[in-house]
Amino acid sequence: MVTGKVISVNGPIVKASGLARIKMFDIAEVGPHRLIGEVIRLAGGVTVIQVYEDNTGLKPGDEVVSSCRPLSVLLGPGLIANIYDGIQRPLVGISEVCGSYIEKGIKLPALDMEKRWAFSPLVTAGAALRGGCVLGEIRESPLVVHRVLLPPGVSGTLTGIAAAGEYTIDEEIYTLDTATGTYTGKLAGYWPVRSPRPFRLKKKPFIPLMTGQRVIDTFFPIARGGTAAIPGGFGTGKTMTQHALAKWCNADIIVYIGCGERGNEMTDVLTEFPNLIDERNGRPLIERTVMIANTSNMPVPAREVSIYTGVTIAEFYRDMGYSVAVMADSTSRWAEALRELSSRLGDMPAEEGFPPYLATRLAEFYERAGLVETLSGHDGDITIIGAVSPPGGDFSEPVTQHTSRFVRCFWALDKILADARHYPSISWTDSYTEYLHDIEAWWRTLDSQWLSLRNEVMNILLDDHRLQQLVKLVGTDALPQTQQFVLFAAEMIKNAFLQQNSFDPIDKYCSPEKQLKLLKTFLTLYRKGSQLVHAGVSLKEIKALDVMSELVRLKSEVPNQDTARIDEYGKRLATELDSLKELLTGV
Ligand SMILES: Nc1ncnc2c1ncn2[C@@H]1O[C@H](COP(=O)(O)OP(=O)(O)OP(=O)(O)O)[C@@H](O)[C@H]1O
């Protein structure tokens, strides 16, 4: 333990002297309340500490103490269904102790120290073990089997392991004979929050992260282990999209980081998730979710560290062989925290006042995504999806620009679509994905033609986009019937496929099978309809068909389990369109 004295206080940035042996990123406890801080700079005997709690009243001369350990996350069973602040303090536990305000310097363990977990060993004494291997299992929640891992970097011969039974995270569970002496392990352990956890190798992602959102899965899909950004101006639907993904995506574990957003939005998540049931397994969604809440009214430095806390927890579950999705809402608020702190440190500002290292920090964050072979030889992955809130919806600002360099999927939210209440307001002209070819093989198992079907429908939308420019000049009626038909088909695709209401009991989640069948239905309409208009049938006659009005309702009327109804509809659509042809030819 080293001690020192506060020399100066500038908001959350505190300078102290006298802290010998202290290192970068060590924890320092500041002032009479022992507020948690982290060493972020060391210069000529002065230690610069970023304080993660409200430090009102702190003054020069106050004591600073440090045990010279890095700021860390406690990793072990009990993380699932928990809600933490940016430095992993359990918010439910805190509210039980001090109500709705976080008391200064309150220290509660991140995990329940008393709870007894049923542990089953999977290895026996005498086994030669290496860091990352699985020692045993615990059922952490009905949805998650927690694999107890030997921490990375530890290796040796197992000399003893607890028998199957119930243990707390503070009990000694195993001993190992290592090159440097005896190592004793428990069910939980600390990991430095800023250090990525190691793995064996990074692989190319190939399985799509199914989100149940058609515009994403069909048009701009993301692979498990991929990275995506959701940039969008004020109120365009970033949070709703993140929530929809957190609810319905097929990852095993969700880490939801509410970073600098409004408190009431986070409250919505906290009240809604425990009551939401996952249709696929009938279990509450909270049983696979870890939440980090650092809302706009909480200390700024804790917001900066919250994304590292979140992603370290994600890596812990990845190392157990799980597929983890990390949602960060919003990375712009995180970047603003970085800006505020760097300006207090007196760093030279770069673009729009952000520090010159903004791009590096963003890159480091997204770099922690990926499909990997874990140290135990299993596959595990982390998908990172970050919302970006550019001021004024201007995508040329630094956070959006830098983020777009590091992510391979860009779901651009469009203000015009949002204003027209076309949700999700993901633009089909400004968004992109680089995962199409990586995940094509997976979709081929459902339909060998998937990519060409998807591209054909995408081309209708792009044709429509070009024609809309003409329409602005000359109006729709001046266009030939063939082009008017393209506009009509695109309109149908927009209304009946791209639009998806998160509040609709059926449409909130659309299975891959249903997406594919709907896609094929539009192609039946487009292919047969184009032939008809070319042959002289008027668009009016096509629009007047009884089946047309049904098309828009399919998405919200046909449940995911009953997609045969879409096939049946497709047949009727084809028959009715063919009947127009027969009229024409007089057959
Ligand atoms: N998929 C959707 N289905 C239905 N309504 C939606 C959808 N997406 C957005 N909305 C509507 O848009 C509103 C604003 O969405 P949201 O709060 O997600 O925007 P935001 O981009 O996160 O805003 P902010 O910039 O304030 O964080 C929602 O309250 C909801 O009414």
Ligand SMILES: [Mg+2]
């Ligand atoms: Mg929001």
